[in-house]
Amino acid sequence: MIxxxxxxxxxxxxLGILFLGSLVYAQNAPLSATCSGTANxxxxxxxxxxxxxxxxxSYQWSGTNVTGTTQTVTATYNSTGTFSAAVTVxxxxxxxxxxxxxxxxxxxxxxxxxxxxSTPPSRKxxxxxxxxxxxxxxxxxxxxxxxxxxxxFVGKVWGTTWTIxxxxxxxxxxxxxxxxxxxxxxxxxxxxxxxxxxxxxxPATPLVVKAKVVRNYSIVLEREVKFKVEDEDNNxxxxxxxxRSSSSTEVQGIxxxxxxxxxxxxxxxxxxxxxxx
Numbered sequence: 001m002i003x004x005x006x007x008x009x010x011x012x013x014x015l016g017i018l019f020l021g022s023l024v025y026a027q028n029a030p031l032s033a034t035c036s037g038t039a040n041x042x043x044x045x046x047x048x049x050x051x052x053x054x055x056x057x058s059y060q061w062s063g064t065n066v067t068g069t070t071q072t073v074t075a076t077y078n079s080t081g082t083f084s085a086a087v088t089v090x091x092x093x094x095x096x097x098x099x100x101x102x103x104x105x106x107x108x109x110x111x112x113x114x115x116x117x118s119t120p121p122s123r124k125x126x127x128x129x130x131x132x133x134x135x136x137x138x139x140x141x142x143x144x145x146x147x148x149x150x151x152x153f154v155g156k157v158w159g160t161t162w163t164i165x166x167x168x169x170x171x172x173x174x175x176x177x178x179x180x181x182x183x184x185x186x187x188x189x190x191x192x193x194x195x196x197x198x199x200x201x202x203p204a205t206p207l208v209v210k211a212k213v214v215r216n217y218s219i220v221l222e223r224e225v226k227f228k229v230e231d232e233d234n235n236x237x238x239x240x241x242x243x244r245s246s247s248s249t250e251v252q253g254i255x256x257x258x259x260x261x262x263x264x265x266x267x268x269x270x271x272x273x274x275x276x277x
Contacts, residue, residue, distance in 0.1 A: 029051070030053065031054075031089065031091045031100045031101075031102050032051050032052050032102055033048055033051070033087065033089040033102050035048045035085065036106050037083070037085060037107060039108050039111070041112055041113065042076055042078065042080075042112075042113050043075070044083060044085075044110065045073075046072065046073050046074070046075065046085045046087070046106070047072045048072075048089055050089045050102075053092075054092045054097060055091065056091075056092055057071070057089055059089055060087065060090075061085060062086050062088075063075075063083070063084055063085035063086055064083050064084070064085075066085045078113075080110045080112070081110060084105065084107045085105070085106055085107070085108075086104070086105045087103070089104065127142070128141060128143065128157045128158055129142060130157050130160070135200075136200045136203060137199075138197065138201050138209045139196075139197070139198050140155075140157045140196060140197045141157075143156065143157040143162070143194070143195050143197055144156050144194060145191050151166055152164055152186070155195060155197065162208070162209055163208045163209070164197055165208060165209065166186045168210055168211075169211050169212065169214060170213060171212070172188070172213075173215040174215070175217045188222065193219070195217065195218075196215040198211070198213040198214075199211040199212045200212075
């Protein structure tokens with residue numbers, strides 16, 4: 001049984017001494033630290049978690065794309081994978097204790113990259129131009145392609161939407177004036193391209209232009225998609241020609257064999273006739 005009358009030492013009860021002892025121990029707990037990383041798409045937030053020692057703490061981060069001197073830092077990565085970070089945590093010196101430092105290492109994984117966003121082409125003509133004279137000659141610059149068809153495309157200029165008929169197209173130019181071989185369709189165009197169009201307005205159909213020259217101001221090099229298709233078509237034609245050539249050779253060979261057989265028959269007939277005479 002514990003007596004209610006506590007023995008006092010120097011004016012402080014025994015329980016008070018125990019409390020003060022535990023407080024001193026807690027304040028002088030050694031410095032320790034851990035860290036963690038949380039990924040949001042390709043951005044990882046790195047966080048240090050120190051304990052013990054003497055506050056305030058200071059931080060020094062290192063690792064791939066990781067730098068900073070705060071408790072939390074962020075880093076951006078351009079690929080998926082697991083990435084590592086390291087942090088050195090230091091506490092503050094006091095009158096009774098010097099500062100100390102500890103290191104912590106952690107890792108986090110990027111599993112998904114943000115969706116790529118396409119940058120719209122820069123526009124050459126800040127102020128589009130549209131000119132139609134009485135004979136029906138049509139000239140437009142700064143027209144934006146809305147949609148593309150087989151032998152036509154839809155473009156918009158000065159708030160007006162036009163259908164550009166390219167079935168009789170004579171020239172197709174790029175931004176620097178480079179001539180592209182005459183195109184049967186306009187698959188080289190893409191929605192959002194900025195073009196110039198020269199041609200004539202079709203009097204029989206409103207808002208339809210029969211184009212003679214089209215220039216794409218959004219590209220300086222040919223897009224490969226269209227010409228890849230053309231090359232495939234040419235390869236198919238070459239195969240067809242080779243097939244026809246092969247068939248002709250086989251037919252000629254059969255004819256030669258038949259002729260040789262007929263010659264042999266005639267020769268036998270001649271010998272039989274000579275014996276009968």
